[in-house]
Amino acid sequence: MHRAEECARAPARLALVLALVLSAGAQGQPATGAGPQRIAALSPADRAALERRAEAWEALPEPMRRERREAWLAWRDLPVDERARMRAARDAYLALPVAEQQALRARFDALDAGMRRGWLLGPVLGADWPQLHALFAQVGTDEREALLDALRALPAQARADLGVLAQRTPPQERADLRAALMAQPPGQRAAWLRRRVSP
DSSP states (O other): OOHHHHHHTOHHHHHHHHHHHHHOGGGGOOSOOOOHHHHHHSOHHHHHHHHHHHHHHHHSOHHHHHHHHHHHHHHHHSOHHHHHHHHHHHHHHHHSOHHHHHHHHHHHHTSOHHHHHHGGGOHHHHHHHHHHHHHHTTOOHHHHHHHHHHHHHSOHHHHHHHHHHHHHSOGGGHHHHHHHHHHSOGGGHHHHHHHHHOO
16 A cells, blocks of 8 residues: 555544644754854855745744744654654655645644644654643653653553553542652563553
8 A cells, every 4th residue: 555545544643644744843943053163164055045044934923933943852852763754654644635635734733732742742652642641741841851751661552551540540649640650660660550450
């Protein structure tokens, strides 16, 4: 089956493809932050291209710049293999007829904002985010990186088990569940989750 057709038949992948296109991935990098030495080393043509890119960036509305900056930071933090999967999904999306792309974008835009942002976590965690977001939606930035690393290290069954626990756990007890998960040695978290789901 052609990659674009395969992608079009899988709703979760469609949401991912839209997230990739909307977030702009690697193409969403702000055109700022180049140091003076780096700029001085550019050819005149490259310097002019950088200036045009910086002007285009500055011309964007602030909410769009914020969104693209967030997408770039998320992209930068993804594992290399997930970036490759995202590029493939983007290519599959771009291979679809324009009408299908528009329909998929409309479906993605109709998702809750929290669900759309979940796809910035990449193809693995993005697919699991509908079950996990309640547990992690209110996590502070100081906790976030360690929790995401822990989630990425869990096998699929363990993430599914955590999703079940997240749905069963009342909001006031979710911080305790997160703390208990992180207190487990990394190699024992999957077994601990399995025991909690199937006592």
